[in-house]
Amino acid sequence: MRYLPLTQPDREAMLAAVGASSVDALFADVPEAARLDGPIPGLPNHASELAVERHLSALAAKNLAAGTAPFFLGCGAYRHHVPASVDHLIQRGEYLTAYTPYQPEIAQGTLQMLFEFQTQVAQLFGCDVANASMYDGSTACWEAITMARRVTRRGKAILSSGLHPHYVSVANTMAKFTGDVLETSAPTLTADTDAEALIAAIDGDTSCVVVQYPDILGRIPDLRPIAEAAHANKALLIAVVTEPVALGAIASPGELGADIVVGEGQSLGVGLQFGGPYVGLFACSDKLVRQMPGRLCGETVDAEGKRGFVLTLSTREQHIRREKATSNICTNSGLCALAFSIHMTLLGEKGLRQLAASNHARAVAAADRLAKVPGIELVNTSFFNEFTLKLSKEARPVVRTLADRGVLAGVSLGRLYPGEAELANGLVVAVTETVTAEDIETLATELEEVLA
Known part of the structure; x- marks a missing residue:
């Protein structure tokens, strides 16, 4: 593909057509705090392809992937088994x-x-x-x-x-x-x-x-x-x-x-x-x-x-x-x-109902076990595969601590509702068919230690 750069008169004509005084004016709706005024800090101006691959692989290795740890995240995005x-x-x-x-x-x-x-x-x-x-x-x-x-x-x-x-x-x-x-x-x-x-x-x-x-x-x-x-x-x-x-x-x-x-x-x-x-x-x-x-x-x-x-x-x-x-x-x-x-299509009506039943049964088992942990109150009286816990401590640092220990414990309401003090101790836990009894016990044990 040929490179066809715009000339300055081209840019000025386009800006005049849309009624903008400058290119920067096109980004006026982006909060100033979110705009960069120079190169991205800490990012080198150039590097070889091999160096970039190694660097990005090292960064990716720091992630805790969904399939490698007990996983209880939900709130609109759920881990299910995909055939x-x-x-x-x-x-x-x-x-x-x-x-x-x-x-x-x-x-x-x-x-x-x-x-x-x-x-x-x-x-x-x-x-x-x-x-x-x-x-x-x-x-x-x-x-x-x-x-x-x-x-x-x-x-x-x-x-x-x-x-x-x-x-x-x-x-x-x-x-x-x-x-x-x-x-x-x-x-x-x-x-x-x-x-x-x-x-x-x-x-x-x-x-x-x-x-x-x-x-x-x-x-x-x-x-x-x-x-x-x-x-x-x-x-x-x-x-x-x-x-x-x-x-x-x-x-x-x-x-x-x-x-x-x-x-x-x-x-x-x-x-x-x-x-x-x-x-x-x-x-x-x-x-x-x-x-x-x-x-x-x-x-x-x-x-x-x-x-x-x-x-x-x-x-x-x-x-x-x-x-x-x-x-x-x-x-x-x-x-x-x-x-x-x-x-x-692979599931069919019968398969979907079986999948739903499995999700609900595992969520009930998880809720019953977690409700026995000192410092935890189960908020819900009914639910499908996701429920909310009220912790004795703020949920966000608890979630971070458990992530450091290799457990993705759930979604803290403090992250979803910053500034809402009454929700700071809330933790939403999702339990799908991918969660095992061992995963539930690991989450309960880790929460017992962190909330003690």
Whole structure:
């Protein structure tokens, strides 16, 4: 590729066109504390490829990898066993023929996979229809809020205190550009959810109520009364699922009255992957489908009567006029959606229920054992595979100490909610099928020593 540098007049013309005084002005929204005013400290200006490889390998060796230690991290990203067949199958040629299905006649493998993916997500969430995926759970959550605004023509969303704070942060960032009013607060370390407070807050200006299911503390809210209260005020209920495996054991949000269900599909087929890429899930009722972001793949027949797949609905700005688009989501997480769909297919309904049962049983065993440790109080009275402990000490240094000892003990609420003193002693523990009885005993023993 040829190198075509811009001249200074080129830069000035471009800046004038966008109304910026300088290149630095383009970064005005980045906090000053996050900007560099020179080279990265401690990083050499140049080094040989071999030297760089050795240095980076040495840095990587300092990490405590998920598969090499007792692992109890969760809060939206979960360690599940991904069958080796998933990685093998996603590399087959019929899925690699088209990055994205703009030309359906040569993208039948991709389109059929997305059609199957949509079917699986709709059934899992208890909804009529699902789209061909989003970027991740947090952006899917925001897209649901903006969809509710379009449907209700209202601009106030009530966010449960049990909604993941990262999801809240994404929504707050985007709301700066749309003018939506978002009402939320931090959770409290109690077994009760904030369902009554959410219902009391709904009024004639409310576009939607957003509830995580199970929530950030692992509690399982009853969505039915919230849905009834929202619908009585002509508002929508948005349910957020960050752990889809849970739906193998508990009722789907759609069954309980949710109008839009979104979530993170990372648990199935995708793996932790150092935080991404992940795959956003999005489903809704039939009557709302015209306002759903992203795109839909459908089944049809060709001129010869043979089964085929097409893009049925595309409301993305790449396909239609920008001012008519429901979203600026410019692609889907196709490869991750494929991995999700293959894992779901390998499990089937029976396998998903068995996986969920295994997760829950191990989590119950872990909660029972940890509750016996002096200095620990179990907050939850019900949960799926994730629960919250209240420690006798601040959780963040406890987590760091246990990490130094080779145990990834969980997620401290002090890290998720800095400045919230009442949550500083909270520790969220996730237990999946990858956790053994020995892992649980190791965690309990280490906590006994650290909290003594």
